[in-house]
Amino acid sequence: MYIYIRRKLIHLIPITFAVTALSFFFIDLLPGDVADAIAGVGTDNAVVDDKAVQAIREDLGLDRPIVIRYFSWLGNAFQGELGKSYQTGQLVSDAIGLRLPVTLQLLLMAQFLAVLFAIPAGILAAYRAGKVTDRFVTTLTFAFLAAPSFIIAIVLAFLFAVILNWFPATGYVPFSENSIENLRSFTLPALALALIEWPILSRVLRNDLIETLQENFISLAKAKGLSDIYILLRHALRPSSFTLITIVGIQLGNLISGAVIVESIFALPGIGTLLVSSIHAREILMVQGIIAVLAVAYVTINLAVDILYGALDPRIRQ
Amino acid sequence: MTMVPAQPAPTIASRESLNFAFWLPVFWMGILLFTVAFADALPFVRDPTESDFTALKARPSLEFWLGTDVLGRDIFARVIHGARISLTVGFFAPVFGMIIGLFFGMIAGYFRGKFESVIVGIVDVILAFPNIVLAMCILFFAGATMINLIIVLSVTSIPANTRIARVSTLVYAEREFVLAARSQGASDFRILWIELLPNIVLPQLAYILSFMSIVIMIEGSLAFLGVGIPPPTPTLGSMIAQGFPDINTDPHITFLPALFLFLTVLSLNLIGDHLRNKVTVRQSAL
Numbered sequence: 001m002y003i004y005i006r007r008k009l010i011h012l013i014p015i016t017f018a019v020t021a022l023s024f025f026f027i028d029l030l031p032g033d034v035a036d037a038i039a040g041v042g043t044d045n046a047v048v049d050d051k052a053v054q055a056i057r058e059d060l061g062l063d064r065p066i067v068i069r070y071f072s073w074l075g076n077a078f079q080g081e082l083g084k085s086y087q088t089g090q091l092v093s094d095a096i097g098l099r100l101p102v103t104l105q106l107l108l109m110a111q112f113l114a115v116l117f118a119i120p121a122g123i124l125a126a127y128r129a130g131k132v133t134d135r136f137v138t139t140l141t142f143a144f145l146a147a148p149s150f151i152i153a154i155v156l157a158f159l160f161a162v163i164l165n166w167f168p169a170t171g172y173v174p175f176s177e178n179s180i181e182n183l184r185s186f187t188l189p190a191l192a193l194a195l196i197e198w199p200i201l202s203r204v205l206r207n208d209l210i211e212t213l214q215e216n217f218i219s220l221a222k223a224k225g226l227s228d229i230y231i232l233l234r235h236a237l238r239p240s241s242f243t244l245i246t247i248v249g250i251q252l253g254n255l256i257s258g259a260v261i262v263e264s265i266f267a268l269p270g271i272g273t274l275l276v277s278s279i280h281a282r283e284i285l286m287v288q289g290i291i292a293v294l295a296v297a298y299v300t301i302n303l304a305v306d307i308l309y310g311a312l313d314p315r316i317r318q
Numbered sequence: 319m320t321m322v323p324a325q326p327a328p329t330i331a332s333r334e335s336l337n338f339a340f341w342l343p344v345f346w347m348g349i350l351l352f353t354v355a356f357a358d359a360l361p362f363v364r365d366p367t368e369s370d371f372t373a374l375k376a377r378p379s380l381e382f383w384l385g386t387d388v389l390g391r392d393i394f395a396r397v398i399h400g401a402r403i404s405l406t407v408g409f410f411a412p413v414f415g416m417i418i419g420l421f422f423g424m425i426a427g428y429f430r431g432k433f434e435s436v437i438v439g440i441v442d443v444i445l446a447f448p449n450i451v452l453a454m455c456i457l458f459f460a461g462a463t464m465i466n467l468i469i470v471l472s473v474t475s476i477p478a479n480t481r482i483a484r485v486s487t488l489v490y491a492e493r494e495f496v497l498a499a500r501s502q503g504a505s506d507f508r509i510l511w512i513e514l515l516p517n518i519v520l521p522q523l524a525y526i527l528s529f530m531s532i533v534i535m536i537e538g539s540l541a542f543l544g545v546g547i548p549p550p551t552p553t554l555g556s557m558i559a560q561g562f563p564d565i566n567t568d569p570h571i572t573f574l575p576a577l578f579l580f581l582t583v584l585s586l587n588l589i590g591d592h593l594r595n596k597v598t599v600r601q602s603a604l
Contacts, residue, residue: 011442018443029459142591146584148535150542150555151576154562158573162566250445257450261539265562275451276543279458291455295446 004310012303019299020077023292024070027284035062038086038284056086082289087281092289095274102172103270106259109186110193111248117198118244122205123232129210137206141199149258153192153265160188170267189266193258197251204247208240242313249305253298340592343585350582354402357395366395366552375568384574388560393571396552397578403553404534404582407464411471412529416522418472419479424510424518426480427487437484441477449474449536454545462548467540471533482525486518524597527590531583538579554579 030037035057056062060083061069076082082092125137144152161169167188173181212218213236221231260272267273271290278286357363362383370390378385384393426437444452453470460466490496491514499513540546541555549556554575561571 014439015442015446018439019446022443022447026455026459029456031461142587143584146531146587147580148538148583150539150558151580154558154565154572154576158565158569253445253448256448257539260448260450260454261543264543275454276545279454279545282458287455287458291447291451294448294451298448299442299446 001310005307008303008306008310012299015299016296019295020074020292021070023288023295024073025066026291027288028066030284034284035060037282052086077292082292083285085283085286087283092286095286096271096289096293099269099271099274102268103256103259103263103272105175106186106189106193106263106268106270107252107255109190110197110255110259113190113194114197114201115248117194118201118205119237121198121202122209123237125202125206126209126213127228127232129206134206137202141203144195144199147196149192149196150261150265152195153189153262156188156192156195157265172268185266185268189262189268192262192265193255196258197255200251201244201247204243205240208243209236212236212240242309245312246305246309249302252301256294256298337592339588343588346581346585347589350401351405353398354405357398357402362394363398364392364395366391366399367550368392375564375571378570378574385570387557387571388564391552393557393574396557397554397575400552400554400557400575401578401582403464403547403551404537404579407467407471407537408530408534410468411533412475412526414468414472415475415529416479416526419476420483420515420518420522422476423480423483423485424487424514427484428491428506428510428514434484437480441480444473445477450539450543453536453540454543457540457545462546464547467537467547471536474536475529475533478525478529479522482522483518486521487514490514490517521597524590524594527586527593531586531590534579534583534586 027034035053038056038060039053061072073083080093082096084091085095121137121140125134128134157169160166168185169188172185175182209232218231218236221235226235256272259270260275262268263270263272264276271294275287275290278290353360353363368391370386370392372390373382373386374390375388376382376386376390382392382394384397387393387396422437422440426434447455452474453467456470456473457466496509496513499509504513537546537553538555538558541553542559544556544559546553546555557575558572558579561568561573561575565572
């Protein structure tokens with residue numbers, strides 16, 4: 001197990017370097033002068049003063065070679081220092097820290113709901129494999145796979161906020177202020193994400209379950225006269241859920257993509273809305289910081305999932 | 319919105335009857351492709367940027383088949399022109415992604431060792447950036463043009479293509495015909511190009527429609543967020559975003575383009591699934 005974890009950690013190091021380097025070098029894709037762009041030349045809240053632009057240039061050391069700039073940026077980043085917005089003066093790390101809990105809550109609720117939908121659907125489809133029920137579930141997953149997150153979000157907003165008026169369409173209440181209202185404001189966004197996520201989980205579970213149900217120990221359980229529900233839940237589900245767990249980790253990247261969209265639609269003040277508004281305001285350092293944080297978080301979480309996977313299934317460790 | 323292609327699932331329609339789950343999508347895509355390709359010549363497709371100020375937010379009628387938007391522009395014409403962008407991006411990005419993925423995957427699966435480690439590393443790095451986030455940022459930094467959009471979306475389809483190609487290469491490289499070619503003194507290049515590629519391309523092609531539908535969804539999402547191709551060029555995503563504020567009073571402005579996008583993606587998925595099942599059957603029959 002130690003060797004397994006160490007090998008995974010060693011793999012993580014070059015990936016982290018590459019991911020942060022890419023986030024850093026995106027800036028140099030910008031046409032024209034980086035300092036001008038950071039000062040916001042050409043936008044409404046521009047710091048157009050030549051002196052200010054010169055100050056930015058010195059601040060960021062733009063006259064130094066790019067490799068040196070990268071390592072000094074990386075050094076600062078590891079201390080939680082990602083620069084500041086030259087338009088509002090806000091620290092990038094502060095802005096991200098403020099928004100992160102909202103996105104985390106959204107992702108957790110969405111993932112929970114997705115698993116909640118996927119497990120019964122997957123079990124049902126595998127139990128009735130090839131029958132009408134299976135076809136119905138499969139058709140349903142097909143329909144949801146074809147719907148981009150923003151369309152699902154809009155339909156939900158229209159149904160439950162505009163027509164039925166059960167949940168608020170926009171607005172965010174902090175959990176500490178009013179926990180019920182907080183959960184209500186997260187319900188539709190989390191549901192929208194869960195609805196794009198569950199078909200994938202359900203299909204993976206169905207396929208693995210169908211394989212498990214052909215194993216000898218299932219026949220034995222049947223021969224012992226155990227009920228179908230008991231066999232499905234107690235004997236078959238656990239050995240069939242390994243792929244599900246990995247997919248939950250891999251899907252996190254897609255879920256973050258979905259969160260960016262869903263947050264914008266339901267006006268949740270998370271990382272996604274911060275990214276979109278920073279892009280529209282051309283807040284370059286903010287965009288750079290967010291990408292770096294998201295990418296490193298994704299890599300780290302997948303490492304955690306890999307390790308968990310190794311802990312659950314000893315065969316993987318070899 | 320996943321880059322993990324759909325797992326093999328049962329075909330929806332039964333095999334005996336006429337397969338509606340295959341022919342309806344083919345019919346839809348055929349009509350759409352025809353209209354999109356000849357939009358400029360067809361008399362019933364208006365100018366998508368022309369406003370009729372006497373008919374703002376009109377409901378669908380004989381004159382305006384899908385109604386008009388906030389500025390009195392014909393939604394049908396805009397949907398067709400928007401679909402043109404979606405389909406162009408949705409065709410080129412997966413094709414480029416597949417070519418690059420085949421190249422990487424075959425090298426990784428055939429030579430193994432260092433090549434494999436490096437390529438798996440590259441794939442992991444691309445996967446570390448959530449696809450919409452990556453696309454948004456590159457379009458932001460490099461400019462939202464059609465070319466950049468295609469480049470960005472091909473990059474997002476590299477990881478899955480590489481993995482599929484690598485696995486097929488691993489399997490086929492063990493087969494006797496490769497051994498036979500090698501013992502006749504064939505070079506690595508010849509084995510890869512003449513012996514392996516034809517066997518790997520076919521199953522890979524079976525996935526391409528799924529990648530097309532994914533790319534079309536990402537393009538729609540980007541346009542919806544306002545970071546895709548800028549106006550006045552109509553895109554399905556930007557039309558949906560423009561209609562969204564009026565969703566209480568004029569839902570058709572939002573939902574009709576959304577329906578077009580949904581049906582197109584669904585059709586591609588259904589056709590792709592059908593073709594993939596055919597390929598798998600053929601392989602298992604070997």
